Amino acid sequence: MPRPIRKLLIANRSEIAVRIAQTAREMGIATVAVYADPDAGGEHARACDEAVALGGASSSESYLDIAKLLAAARRSGADAVHPGYGFLAERADFAAAVEAAGLTFVGPTAASIQAMGDKIRARSAAEASGVPVLPSAPVTGDDACDRSAADKLGFPVLVKAAAGGGGRGMRLVADAAALSDAIASAQREAGSSFGDDRVYLEKFVVGPRHIEIQVFGDAHGHAVLLGERECSVQRRHQKIIEEAPSPIVDEAMRAKMGGAAVDLAASIRYRGAGTVEFVVAPDGNFYFLEMNTRLQVEHAVTEAVTNTDLVRWQLEVAGGARLPQTAPTARGHAIECRVCAEDPANGFLPSAGRVRRVDHPRGVGIRVDSALRDEWNVPVQYDSMLAKVIAWAPDRSQATRRMIAALESFPILGFTTNIAFLLELLRSERFARAGFFTTTLDTEFAAWKPADELSFDIAAAAVAMLVRSGRTRGGSAHDSASHGGAGAIPGPWQTLGAWRVGERT
């Protein structure tokens, strides 16, 4: 029997754990953080009323260790567990273990997670409830057989992992010659990523957009539709800019897509926050991609346009509450940018390290979900996303300008982030006309280099002023600099220029 939650263990880290804790706190729910060794002293542990050390550094020794998480819940007296996104959020065995321990799992039932987690089963469920799906074929393992199946679908085809997600175990195949290698490598990657090497073939849409529908179900069989999100700005299947509503979806298409998503949710009596993802072809036809049975990273754009708090809904629904009978109406436009510790000018290599100083953007219509602070060492063990910036405005062009201004005032001192890259995308004519396909960044921006000389010159001038004023720490910048190089203090950073030798462009 559902009961209102009194103490919530958040089985996650970083910005999403902080964000969940904020809503829980507002609702009068006590919060318990868990943290791995590299996250000791991290912002998410500070944001909760209690914090339990999990030990270990890797995800598998900490945020993915079900036994440790359940022990932490028991020890702290939590009566519910929120999985956040990623990690165990879509693991049916975790949901089942939480419920078996007598705790409330903030999310759908284990059966729903299982039904949607297997992409092949999810496709069948979608098909059965009348949601359009792309033509597909099973992989048999027999080369000739697979080749003729792919020919029948028509190249290009996608090889996809049955247990897939995040682009892993996925290969785009342009012609028959590349098929068997692509299948073999997708199977290997799927096996190592998901412990399940089943793959299948799917027709590839040329000029694809990614548009997804937010649905929400309660335990009483009622489902609410919260509109779509446009997530076509992706790099290697990772979204980096999301918006709501989609600039290319009109009322008729919205009604059709929303209807399909809600039908699918209702067909499995879906409970909690869920997202039905579609690939949209240039002709406006849309096809079921997958259903994510959790809160999405980009849920905040939906919150901004619908004026809701989806984490509050999750916690209320998990406690047995009913959802409102009418869906909230959307207003205005929201854009989210994912700020990542990646160097876009350097093949998007991870660039984590110590945040020496950080200033977060503020202002009307700006929301920042972040776990950054001065002197925080960003661990290399986990995801590269550092923070999300969400800009809301009455219309899309104003939201874009607001986002640009916000990102311009988000200096992160210590390592390179993708902010300069995000800014260039936002300022582009292509973004203004909503002209991104999910493949655009990988084909047209792969060799991107920053062209922002003015920022460099201003930074350089500031450094010159700082040195002249004698305000630099550690002495010798002034001396060594003005003497043209003699006496510079040797440090580990001096070898930094040499690394590129080993890296292929």
Place this chain on the structure above:
Amino acid sequence: MELRFRVGSRSVEMVVGEHDGRTTVTIDGRELVLDEVSFDDRSVTLSIDGVRRRVLVDSERGHVHAAIGGHSYEFVPGEEATADQDSGRFTPEISSPMPGKVLAVLVGPGDIVEPDAALLLLEAMKMETTVRATHKACVVEVRVVAGVMVGPGDVLLRLEEALD
């Protein structure tokens, strides 16, 4: 006053001067006129052409870090830029391009590697990166083993150029 720094793989020369009572900074020949300069404990604020811009700064051991508009730069005093792949020159030390974990070392001392040969696999933030040779070379020393954590710039292995 003249200043010289290395920033990543580029060298930068600056000249600080005065013009009509205002401070000027010439950066590799490009002149900025500063209407106003102010400091606090974490930033330098410059006013240029009527627009005020705040730059976050920090310094350590003479190195100055500065961040603005999504960029974070490290100014290393008084150095020529070191050779990098753009110069096409052979460099004997292979350093880590990023903080992360060594997943696998694919070569051993004495091995002759061809240009583009995979030397090591690194992992950080769930992304795998292959470190490759740019020149034909002989592996002289391997300084890391699979499983260790490395920082950016840490030397991973040493090579000696091998001629055909």
